[in-house]
Amino acid sequence: MQVIELLAGVKLWKNPSQLSSWKSSIANYCNPFIGEKFVDEITKNDVLKILHPIWIEKTMTASRLRGRLEKIFSYAIHDGLYSGANPASWRGNLDMFLPSPRKCSEQKHFSSLSFSDLRALIPKLMDSEATAAKALLFGVLTATRSVEFTQAHWNEISWKDQVWICPASRRKDGKLEPFRVPLSKQACAILISLKKGSKGCFIFSVDGKSPIRRETPRKFLRTSLGLSSTMHGMRSTFRDWCAENNIDATTAEKCLMHSTGNETVSAYQRSDLLEQRRAILQQWADALFESEETTERKS
Structure with a gap:
């Protein structure tokens, strides 16, 4: 020790x-x-x-x-x-x-849902009052890792800019600057609903004193929904959706907080492409919240 x-x-x-x-x-x-x-x-x-x-x-x-x-x-x-x-x-x-x-x-625990299966899961998460369900839904909408969103603080949210500023201390890639996550309308709605009953500094908390554990979303998927997928799997679903919808690969990778290109490319491309990512995450949220019936009518 x-x-x-x-x-x-x-x-x-x-x-x-x-x-x-x-x-x-x-x-x-x-x-x-x-x-x-x-x-x-x-x-x-x-x-x-x-x-x-x-x-x-x-x-x-x-x-x-x-x-x-x-x-x-x-x-x-x-x-x-x-x-x-x-x-x-x-x-x-x-x-x-x-x-x-x-x-x-x-690796089977990292299995990802198809987009249609994930979309069918959204109403269940919306109907649940469990903090874990709200956290999971927020993680899906922002395409972030459990370690990043489960410990989120209210003071990391910029309501004016509709941005969540994830601190460097929770970045898995080890970069020293905070990461700005653009918030879709749906993600903002979740935060607003949680803010009303919040009693502490953590966004996702049961007792108001400490954040939920990083394993909580995965356990909720397994025990409450009977699924073997993880947040890693949800991020894979997002990445597959980007590819299937001709989303720019570099911007999609930046949505996932991944490094892009080699060292030379990274040295010149220092922008976090915030507004481009905002458009993608809003499109992602709209697609997830779109009903199957609406999609069928469009086709």
Whole structure:
């Protein structure tokens, strides 16, 4: 745990959930196997005992845990607390005993809905009073990641400009500037409805004191709606819809907060294309909220 605290200081984690996530993953998955061992007694086989039970069914979790263990052992080796090769390293070590995460069955949890199936899901989300449903719907409309929208604060919303300013601390791409997310009319309506009963600084909160967990939207999809899709899958649906509707690829990627082009292109293309993205996300929202009957009449 000392290493985790050290990492929090080195990485300047601004989100408390990162620290708690590290601690809970070590406590839940590692302690049952190596909790009674000194660090210099832990072997590669011990690491495999930790990872094997969850590698296929919870690949993303297991892969993240392996990376954390590798980092912890790196510090132990540096401080002279562990001798020999890092038992949690991947290349030339664990990759000889575990399949590549990309080939594991966890990918099925990233399955994306077809656009028509996602559109059919919208009324269910609208009718639900659950905070998780509202958060999920907001995530779908903004095509953002759970880690980005579940912890959103009210002070990140610019009502005048109809923009949500996601801080750099929650950007997965590691860029140092905030990311402006244009809000469709439908996304604004969701925020307005939530603002009326809000009791704290977090947009999506059950108790008014803390945000919902980043896993909450996925759990709602699985337990309340019986779906295996995730927010990653919803983002894939958005990207497929963009391709099918001849949306400019670069602008579509920027909607997803993805880097575009090589370093040279990025150096010259510094605009976040806010207004172009606004038009796309409004078109996306209109398409999602359009009834199937209306679409059939148009065709």
